[in-house]
Amino acid sequence: MNTRMRRAAVAIAAGAMAVSLAACGSAAESGDNSDSSDSAAKKGDDITVGLLLPENQTARYEKFDKPLIEKKVKELTSNKGKVTYANAKGDASLQAQQVDTMVTNKVDVLIVDAVDFKSIAGSVKKAHDAGIKIVAFDRLAEGPIDAYTSFDNVTVGKTQGEALLKALGDKAKDGQIVMMNGSSTDPNAAQFKEGAHSVLDGKVNVGREYDTKEWKAENANANMDAAISALGKDKIIGVYSANDTMAGGLITALKRAGIADIPVTGQDAELNGVQRIVTGEQYMSVYKSYPKEATTAAEMAVALAQGKSLDSIATSKTDSATTKDVPTVLVPVVSLTKDNIKETVIKEGFYTLDEICAGKYKAACDKIGLK
Secondary structure, three states: OHHHHHHHHHHHHHHOOOOOOOOOOOOOOOOOOOOOHOOOOOOOOOOOEEEEOOOOOOOOHHHHHHHHHHHHHHHOOOOOEEEEEEEOOHHHHHHHHHHHEEEEEEEOOEOOOOOOOOOOOHHHHHHHHHEEEEEEEOOOOOOOOOOOEEHHHHHHHHHHHHHHHHHHHHHHOOOOOEEEOOOOOOHHHHHHHHHHHHHEHHHHHOOEEEEEEHHHHHHHHHHHHHHHHOOOOEEEEEEEEOOOHHHHHHHHHHHHOOOOOOOOOOOOHHHHHHHHHOOOOOOOOEEEEEHHHHHHHHHHHHHHHHHOOOOOOOOEEEEEOOOEEEEEEEEEEEEEEOOOOHHHOOOOOOOOOHHHHOOOHHHHHOOOOOO
């Protein structure tokens, strides 16, 4: 693990934010997510955790989640536990095959960040039937899952929408905004959208809105080109972007069309997103404590593998479309702007000042007092 990873994990271990929320959603039917002590034999530290992450387009998965989960599993098992890792690269069919492999290899527990939260249900059931416990990570997978950790996704969308309204000020209805939502196969994307609309509806004019396939920058770029063509470059006053990867793609399209100085939102606090905030190309991002989410997933996974209760870990319960009362931890989020970069990503060890302000970004950092 690199130095930044160690700093991030230590910072979170030293001062994790408090988590409090009510259970959300409603269930179509009840699943079997009873405590693992009812159905799994007690195990010691010699466990195997299967980690299935959805894609490698977004920097967080390989940069933060994987090494932090591996580190926490080792810490909780006196270095005896191991993590078997696979990345689906955005392919739901490949992820299903990866689950099959994990089942064949008899892992003790799975941490699954689903590519497609609906289609994964059959694979989740297969693992469940094989006696493997499942932690839904970051996305609420359907099927008989045993635990869930993520962020309050509706609040993420509200945070983005509120920031966009603040940036637009009294000009919020002087033109039209474009909404660049995430993938329709991601339940988080629907919740981000819900939160954003709850804030923006009636206060802005939405000229065009897209569900962006696979969250890819190139697809956001193409969607933005279409929006500019349809609306006209002089009519667009702001862009709601559900994450930083898409923000990067659509900002390229805006630049190509000669559109500048309009607010663009984001999410994930990716390094290039933070640097765009420094230069003013992007207005904000949503900072989410990946170390807290990753370590919580590892804690849940180890407890389940060892047949222990989640009562001391979970802070609420969540219903999916298929499973009721899933033990849950949702981690708070922060609106990241040029004014709080030091207090967020630098303080928690995501990035150093030198990394953010490297090369061509130094002058922009100096201009906003980031020294």
